[in-house]
């Protein structure tokens with residue numbers, strides 16, 4: 501692995517590069533060992549270039565958004581972690597579509613839509629990831645999901661090309677997208693929204709936020725709902741019905757506020773979380789015969 505060469509090349513095209521970046525500071529779970537290299541790009545061209553450098557130098561590459569659906573190994577990440585910083589980017593309206601850089605926080609995009617009297621993204625207001633992460637996961641809540649409003653996305657493919665995918669080509673399903681298999685990095689997306697009164701849109705956004713604060717353990721580090729919703733059931737209700745509310749392994753705990761969340765109740769390690777999740781899934785399976793599948797993405801060395 502030629503990490504030093506990768507660091508130099510990435511700096512030469514204007515990326516920010518940090519060695520031994522602590523992944524616990526880059527994830528909402530606050531868990532994970534160090535990444536050898538953290539590269540921060542701020543435009544699609546840099547993402548494309550870094551991807552090429554990694555391929556040429558044989559350095560493994562992990563792309564991350566805001567780290568809000570990630571569980572990182574205690575051993576950390578060997579190779580490079582790349583992220584796309586959207587702090588200088590602003591959504592814009594063109595030809596009746598809302599266009600957005602993938603590194604922009606989803607919340608910022610939702611506010612932009614509201615301020616321009618455009619409805620359809622209210623569901624996403626409390627989802628703490630980036631626009632790119634939301635497209636990759638087909639994030640959703642309160643009856644809405646990305647697939648309802650997305651028109652196209654531009655992505656950097658492993659062959660080093662940027663391609664535009666239509667909604668159909670993205671094959672968006674429940675917390676699923678074609679990007680998971682193609683390993684393409686979403687760099688921009690366009691949404692079709694409907695005109696509505698900004699006050700009414702804002703009212704719905706605030707109501708969804710209120711519901712989150714009331715029902716979710718937002719006061720603890722977590723990665724949101726740990727398991728996917730099994731067909732015909734709710735993971736949280738199954739876990740609760742097994743008497744597992746508050747059940748813990750080390751610092752990882754089934755939230756007593758919302759059993760679908762595993763929280764970092766204090767100094768939890770990745771192994772604590774994995775071991776708790778396995779126990780919970782085993783107990784739920786033996787009691788109800790329902791298999792719980794992880795929604796949270798585990799990354800790094802087992």
Ligand SMILES: Cc1cc2nc3c(=O)[nH]c(=O)nc-3n(C[C@H](O)[C@H](O)[C@H](O)COP(=O)(O)OP(=O)(O)OC[C@H]3O[C@@H](n4cnc5c(N)ncnc54)[C@H](O)[C@@H]3O)c2cc1C
Nearest residue numbers: 565566567568569629630632633634639640641685686724
């Ligand atoms: C308190 C809390 C509440 C949450 N509520 C919800 C909810 O209601 N609904 C919901 O769906 N999710 C929810 N989540 C989970 C999470 O916020 C979403 O899955 C979000 O879309 C992840 O975006 P991210 O930018 O943080 O991605 P990350 O967590 O950084 O990455 C997640 C995965 O996406 C990939 N990825 C990220 N960006 C890109 C990109 N641009 N191109 C290609 N791949 C990419 C990463 O490689 C990784 O595999 C919640 C999380 C928390 C902590």
